[in-house]
Amino acid sequence: MSDYDVIVIGSGAGGGTLVHQLAPSGKRILLLERGDFLPREPQNWLAQDVFADGRYISEDSWDDADGNSFAPQIHYFVGGATKLYGAALYRLRAEDFGELRHADGVSPAWPISYDDMEPFYTRAEQLYRVRGVRGEDPTEPPTSAPYPFPAVSHEPRIQQLADDLAAAGYQPFHAPCGVLLDESNMPFSHCVRCQDCDGFPCLVHAKSDAEVMAVRPALEHDNVTLLTNAAAVSLKTDSGGKAVTDVVVERNGETETHSADIVVASCGAANSAQLLLASASDKHPNGLANGSDQVGRNYMFHNSQAVLALSKEPNPTVFQKTLGLNDFYFAGKEFDHPLGNIQMVGKSQAPMFRGEKPLMTKPAPEWSLEGIAEHAVDFWLSTEDLPRPENRVTLTDDGRIRLTYAYSNEKPKEELYEKLKSMLGEIGMHEGHLLPHHAYLKNEIPVAGVAHQAGTCRFGADPASSVLDANCKAHELDNLYVVDTSFFPSIGAVNPALTAMANAIRVGDHLLERLAA
Numbered sequence: 283m284s285d286y287d288v289i290v291i292g293s294g295a296g297g298g299t300l301v302h303q304l305a306p307s308g309k310r311i312l313l314l315e316r317g318d319f320l321p322r323e324p325q326n327w328l329a330q331d332v333f334a335d336g337r338y339i340s341e342d343s344w345d346d347a348d349g350n351s352f353a354p355q356i357h358y359f360v361g362g363a364t365k366l367y368g369a370a371l372y373r374l375r376a377e378d379f380g381e382l383r384h385a386d387g388v389s390p391a392w393p394i395s396y397d398d399m400e401p402f403y404t405r406a407e408q409l410y411r412v413r414g415v416r417g418e419d420p421t422e423p424p425t426s427a428p429y430p431f432p433a434v435s436h437e438p439r440i441q442q443l444a445d446d447l448a449a450a451g452y453q454p455f456h457a458p459c460g461v462l463l464d465e466s467n468m469p470f471s472h473c474v475r476c477q478d479c480d481g482f483p484c485l486v487h488a489k490s491d492a493e494v495m496a497v498r499p500a501l502e503h504d505n506v507t508l509l510t511n512a513a514a515v516s517l518k519t520d521s522g523g524k525a526v527t528d529v530v531v532e533r534n535g536e537t538e539t540h541s542a543d544i545v546v547a548s549c550g551a552a553n554s555a556q557l558l559l560a561s562a563s564d565k566h567p568n569g570l571a572n573g574s575d576q577v578g579r580n581y582m583f584h585n586s587q588a589v590l591a592l593s594k595e596p597n598p599t600v601f602q603k604t605l606g607l608n609d610f611y612f613a614g615k616e617f618d619h620p621l622g623n624i625q626m627v628g629k630s631q632a633p634m635f636r637g638e639k640p641l642m643t644k645p646a647p648e649w650s651l652e653g654i655a656e657h658a659v660d661f662w663l664s665t666e667d668l669p670r671p672e673n674r675v676t677l678t679d680d681g682r683i684r685l686t687y688a689y690s691n692e693k694p695k696e697e698l699y700e701k702l703k704s705m706l707g708e709i710g711m712h713e714g715h716l717l718p719h720h721a722y723l724k725n726e727i728p729v730a731g732v733a734h735q736a737g738t739c740r741f742g743a744d745p746a747s748s749v750l751d752a753n754c755k756a757h758e759l760d761n762l763y764v765v766d767t768s769f770f771p772s773i774g775a776v777n778p779a780l781t782a783m784a785n786a787i788r789v790g791d792h793l794l795e796r797l798a799a
């Protein structure tokens with residue numbers, strides 16, 4: 283008999299949510315997480331420690347296509363990347379599930395429709411307590427329920443921006459957000475509405491991350507075991523190569539194996555591909571579940587840019603990530619192809635420019651870093667990058683990740699930036715507030731910015747062109763599933779986490795049925 287009914291590898295948006303879904307079944311579940319609990323310490327909220335010193339970034343070293351090593355901006359903790367995320371919890375648009383023509387080619391259809399996913403989005407929004415307003419976003423897909431909680435309010439400067447954009451004919455909306463904020467009763471609110479949210483861990487556990495909302499509640503069930511500092515290094519199969527029998531784990535310097543009837547990889551898109559490729563065997567010479575040569579391919583991470591508009595007057599906003607704009611998400615009158623999503627990003631602080639964004643300040647030498655941070659209104663622009671088979675994860679000779687990536691859809695990315703500038707120019711941003719001719723600083727996100735990684739094990743109907751079937755089970759194995767963002771056949775242009783969470787609930791329902799729980 284196996285040690286467990288189910289082993290889930292990785293405790294982030296996909297794996298953590300799945301374990302939460304399976305926990306009440308009473309089935310024996312093992313959750314393996316290579317990281318530890320993220321320490322709760324004052325540094326959680328210090329920009330110098332988090333951004334400049336990279337306190338919570340892993341020590342991993344990956345190679346690019348040319349064999350140059352780089353440090354990926356990746357975080358290994360219980361809760362995965364959601365520990366640091368901005369908690370902007372968007373649904374993909376209904377059209378993202380079909381084929382969409384972009385400037386650089388076609389974004390492929392998913393094997394399931396938006397209608398198939400809708401009930402699971404609703405459940406994910408409830409589990410992660412998402413705040414928002416239906417009906418404001420013109421691209422919003424049909425929904426079966428309102429947001430479970432009211433939207434986070436705009437602070438005055440962002441409200442002004444929303445009003446000015448609306449007056450100019452645009453359709454800004456309150457961004458969907460997962461923070462445990464109760465603005466009607468602040469003395470009892472978990473969230474204190476601070477400036478250190480997007481890109482920071484939440485010291486008071488008031489962010490709807492996978493540790494707080496999914497893993498901790500799951501651990502209240504005696505049938506769920508969590509092993510931290512436990513990295514899965516390979517998966518072993520039975521002699522026929524049809525079922526995973528053992529998960530080989532390195533924990534505290536020792537190697538151990540655990541068996542289960544069902545094994546789920548949810549290590550994040552790059553690491554799940556690495557695990558499957560590292561599990562090559564006689565029966566699976568190119569890597570586990572890789573007879574199609576698709577494992578690791580079609581890596582995506584969004585064509586993203588951080589844009590700072592510098593205004594004459596200080597921007598005193600504390601929690602800035604409250605506004606979104608999808609007016610250019612699809613082709614329209616002005617553009618015959620989609621551009622993408624515009625949203626606010628966490629309010630910049632001077633130490634951030636010394637860390638992840640060192641190049642950004644070069645065009646504004648007359649400004650001190652403190653001055654830039656004080657006056658900036660900060661935007662985040664995402665354009666869809668297309669799945670390309672040559673954009674892929676492979677292994678270096680010593681088994682590390684090699685990430686080969688060339689950008690796609692660069693024209694709409696630039697058009698979205700120009701559109702933002704022209705919109706802000708059009709509205710004067712707030713009469714008399716912007717610098718003459720508007721000063722903008724732009725930071726394009728490099729390949730090391732793997733926050734939105736997806737693809738690498740896409741699901742599909744055809745085993746020749748996909749790794750997983752519609753239930754996220756590997757075509758070639760009877761008991762191996764993948765539920766992190768690697769199942770995405772395309773990434774859309776909104777943030778990916780809610781889709782990983784919703785899909786994990788969907789796969790969870792399937793597994794409960796399979797286990798007859």
Ligand SMILES: Cc1cc2nc3c(=O)[nH]c(=O)nc-3n(C[C@H](O)[C@H](O)[C@H](O)COP(=O)(O)OP(=O)(O)OC[C@H]3O[C@@H](n4cnc5c(N)ncnc54)[C@H](O)[C@@H]3O)c2cc1C
Nearest residue numbers: 292294295296316362363368369370514549766767777779
């Ligand atoms: C700074 C930042 C801001 C972001 N903001 C947003 C946002 O506002 N909205 C949004 O939707 N998305 C956001 N994201 C992206 C979002 O967090 C990810 O899309 C999401 O967490 C991906 O879920 P996942 O399950 O695929 O991977 P993860 O959540 O990363 O989980 C993977 C887990 O697997 C573990 N693991 C890896 N390898 C192994 C192994 N071999 N053995 C055991 N465990 C392993 C990792 O430690 C990790 O815990 C942000 C990300 C970052 C970093």
Ligand code: SF4
Nearest residue numbers: 473474476479484488
């Ligand atoms: S804004 Fe709220 S959820 Fe975000 S870090 Fe601050 S207290 Fe935590």
